[in-house]
Amino acid sequence: MDETAKARRVWDKAAPGYDRQIEFLERHWFTGGREWIGARATGRILDVGVGTGRNLPFYPAGTTVTGIDLSPEMLAVARRQARRPVELHEGDAENLPFADASFDTVVCALSLCTIPRPRAALAEARRVLAGGGRLLLVDHIASSWPPVRAGQWLLERITVPTAGEHFTRRQLPLVEQAGFTIVEVQRLKAGTIERVHARV
Template sequence: MSATDKAREVWDKAAPAYDRQIVFLERVWFTGAREWIGERARGRVLEVAVGTGRNLPFYSSEATVSGIELSPVMLAQARRKATELGRTVDLREGDAEHLPYGESSFDTVVCALSLCTILEPRAAIAEMRRVLVPGGRLLLVDHIGSSWPPVRAAQWLLERVTIATAGEHFTRRQRPLVVAAGFDIVESERVKAGSIERIHAVKLG
């Protein structure tokens, strides 16, 4: 089984309970993250790793939304949410490192709480840049290595289990990869002992 197939299997199994399990974390740890994304997403929006579609209610009615997701089980849930919202969303199965879209196809690319699990985050960010128009927006929210050493140490210990079982990293940081890929940082903030980072960047060139 390839690493991609293993990741798909992990998220297929997690999908049925995912929404119930993440509600508490959204309230106490990822507080306001989805609202933050919705306030900044504009125009033609692509959400990479759309998951079960938890961001869909927060996008402006004027935005045209597309989403890509590795797990078909999660994608089915996202489709149901879109239907319940009465919203037309182009949802496709695929992986973040090989986005099935042409260059300069989107005005905004979103990736929320997912680069921590994407196998090749550098390749995924390069793909996000490729599909953005010049000056397009990249909006990222993720958990990263805490700026408080005791918390970071606990995260490192937790990773010894989560990387092996679910491919989930807790000490990765995406900002250096974003800058190296050719983005200019417009906004960046770290909250919750520096363990959550929100990044709003624009594509240079």
């Protein structure tokens, strides 16, 4: 089974209990990340790794939202829970089924950590963004505190082979390498959470 198929299987299995499991982490670790995204997202929004749609309530009125996710089970939950119009697609972040310059904002929240080839996903995000478009990322990354970083490395010995989830990746250098201009970076929680706002 390739990495993409494995990721689909993992998230299909996780879908029924995902919201319940993530709520605690969002209160205590990822605090405010979705609000941060919503305050910066504009125009035609593409939510990559939309999952169960937890970002949807935070997007401003007047925006249009398209979501894409590998997992049909996660998308099924998003469809049931959506309280605003949203166009949902099953698909791969590394090969987006959208034309060049189709969106004003691309969001990826807590998803690049599990995408097998994050460079490919960022290249695709850049391709589908219109000139001046925004990339908004929130994810967990390698801690700036060595004892925590060591624990994250140990945790990856389990999470990478079983779920494809990385804790020691850092997306900021990949964003820069993809040709984006960095507008804003916030690093929180002993350096384990990073928010990146970049422009094409």
